[in-house]
Amino acid sequence: MNYWSKKNFKEKGLMQGDMVLWMVLLALCFISVITVYSASSNMTYGTGKYWEPVTRHAVFLGIGVCFTWLMHMLPCRLYKLLGWGLMLFSYLLLVCALFAGEINGASRWIGIGSFTFQPSEMAKLGLVMTTAFIYSVFRDKDGVTKFGIKLAATNILCTLALIVTENLSTAGIIFVVMFAMSFYSQVSSKLLLWIGGSLVALAVGGYLTASNIPQSTLDKWAASDGVMHRVPTWVKRITNKHVLPLDPKDYDIVNNNPQVTHAQIAIATCKVTGLGPGNSIERDFLPQAFSDFIYAILIEEGGIGSCCLVMSLYLLLLYRALRIAQRCKSLFPAYLIMGLSLMLVTQAMVNMAVAVGVFPVTGQPLPLISRGGTSTFVNCAYLGIMLSVSRSARQVEEEKSDKIVEPETQTTLS
Numbered sequence: 031m032n033y034w035s036k037k038n039f040k041e042k043g044l045m046q047g048d049m050v051l052w053m054v055l056l057a058l059c060f061i062s063v064i065t066v067y068s069a070s071s072n073m074t075y076g077t078g079k080y081w082e083p084v085t086r087h088a089v090f091l092g093i094g095v096c097f098t099w100l101m102h103m104l105p106c107r108l109y110k111l112l113g114w115g116l117m118l119f120s121y122l123l124l125v126c127a128l129f130a131g132e133i134n135g136a137s138r139w140i141g142i143g144s145f146t147f148q149p150s151e152m153a154k155l156g157l158v159m160t161t162a163f164i165y166s167v168f169r170d171k172d173g174v175t176k177f178g179i180k181l182a183a184t185n186i187l188c189t190l191a192l193i194v195t196e197n198l199s200t201a202g203i204i205f206v207v208m209f210a211m212s213f214y215s216q217v218s219s220k221l222l223l224w225i226g227g228s229l230v231a232l233a234v235g236g237y238l239t240a241s242n243i244p245q246s247t248l249d250k251w252a253a254s255d256g257v258m259h260r261v262p263t264w265v266k267r268i269t270n271k272h273v274l275p276l277d278p279k280d281y282d283i284v285n286n287n288p289q290v291t292h293a294q295i296a297i298a299t300c301k302v303t304g305l306g307p308g309n310s311i312e313r314d315f316l317p318q319a320f321s322d323f324i325y326a327i328l329i330e331e332g333g334i335g336s337c338c339l340v341m342s343l344y345l346l347l348l349y350r351a352l353r354i355a356q357r358c359k360s361l362f363p364a365y366l367i368m369g370l371s372l373m374l375v376t377q378a379m380v381n382m383a384v385a386v387g388v389f390p391v392t393g394q395p396l397p398l399i400s401r402g403g404t405s406t407f408v409n410c411a412y413l414g415i416m417l418s419v420s421r422s423a424r425q426v427e428e429e430k431s432d433k434i435v436e437p438e439t440q441t442t443l444s
Contacts, residue, residue, distance in 0.1 A: 047102050047417035047424070050350045054343050055098065055413050058398040059091045061328070061340065066401045068308045069320040069327045083320070087401045094410030101414025106363045106422040109415060113159025117185070120156045123149035124192040147404035150193050150200050155408055157189050158369035159415075161208060165215035166361035173216035182212075199392030203380060205229075207372045214368055215361075292316045293326035294387050304333030320401040322393055325385040340399070344378045347371055354420045363419040370412045374398075 045052050063084060070083035127149050161182050168178025186208050194201040213222055296312035305311070310330050313319040319327050329337045351371030358364040374397050381396040383389035395402050397409045 044099070046421045048350055048354060048420035051347065051413060051417055051420065054347045054350075055095070055398070055410075057343055058340075059095065061336075062091060062399040062401075063088050064307055065324055065328050065331070065399060066320050068310055068331060069313050069316075069324055070401060083401065087406075090403050090406045091410075094406045097407060098410045098414040098417065101411055102417035102421060104418055106366075106415075106418050109159055109366065109418070110163050110362060113156055113163055116152060117156035117160045120149055120153035121188070121192070124153060124189075127196070128192070150197055151404050151408040153189050153193065154200070154204060154373055155370075155411060157186065157204065158207070158211070158373055159366060160185055161211055162362055162365035162369055165211070165217070165365050169361070173218065174212075179217060179221070182208075197393075199380065199394055203373070203376050203394070207369060207376055210372050211365060211369045215365055289316060289318065289323060289391060290387060293323045293385050296323075296326040296330035297386060300330045300333050302333050304329070304331050304336065307331055321395050322381070322391070322400070323385055324396055324400050325382050328399075329385070340396075341382065344375050344397075348375045351416060354416070354423055357423045358419065359423070363422060367416050367419040370416050374409065374412055 066087045067084040070087075164178050164182045164185070165174050168175045168181065174182075186204070190201050190204060193204070209222065209225070292312045292315045296310065296316070299305075299311070308331070310319075310327050312330060313327050316323050316326070325337075325340070328340065332339075348371050351367050355364040355368050358367075377394050378397050380389060380392055381394050381400075384392055384394070395405045397405065398413075
């Protein structure tokens, strides 16, 4: 079937695939524009260009939605090849990022002129696509073959090795999503149990080790340019050494992790209905109000209702992905859409957990809501591929129903 023909557009419209996914995408984009406009006001005080940040973000979102439409029109089978190309390109960029400059204390960005982007965002997408391909091809009656497991593990570990030193939270999210994809793809339960147990032991050992590192050693590592320069930041976040004292007179909002403090103040003062759009107070004190802590601003202005609405949209996205995966007639699109939805929702839940103080600060943006060019484009690509899978699944169902109806019609006429 020619997906680009006038007949196809006339019969099925421009927006094809699962309409619920389209609604979730547009709803998140609408919420994003409103929240970013308010949260980025502290960027415009000095310049007076009040509309510049939100206009730039709206343009990125518009381009991202167009990118979503373009990708959802591509046949799902093309992503088997595109995934490997994207993965190889991501490896190259991740190596280059290790020698690039730092932004917010981490060498995770590559700059081209005035534009900067994170290679790890593309690596996450490529990793989901290639893992879905491996798990769908290298199988036998018992599930994924040993060769398939080794190939997937090599791909995953190489990606994590290039990311973990500069972006521990992203590496953690990747590991969780890959573990969930492995479980969904029927990788050996004994192997997954062994990996999970080893991870728990490693986490406990890492916490105990981090808690006993002398402060002088941490200061030495922080001043160095080697691979250990990010360790003090991890230790501070993981061991929760920035916990605020119970006595209000001992508070040090300026020096003692002000981001978490002001995020908690924003949530605590929102009441039930919130302060109203544009009335946030803590946006002027949060350095990443439009990105890492945008969920706190959203709650401060919109109250409990906005908090539940955004969370429900992400959970609805995951639910629809599961339903579409169940309708897929082949394994690759099913594994692909589940991996992409898990990546989006897991990152969203981590961002929310950080904003409400349940999780250490990670630097993860809220997908499709936080301001940022790289994350916006990549997240829109996620939705585009998911819509392509849903459109392909629906196309297969329609073709199957047509084959059933035609013989029945011929029998009736005879």
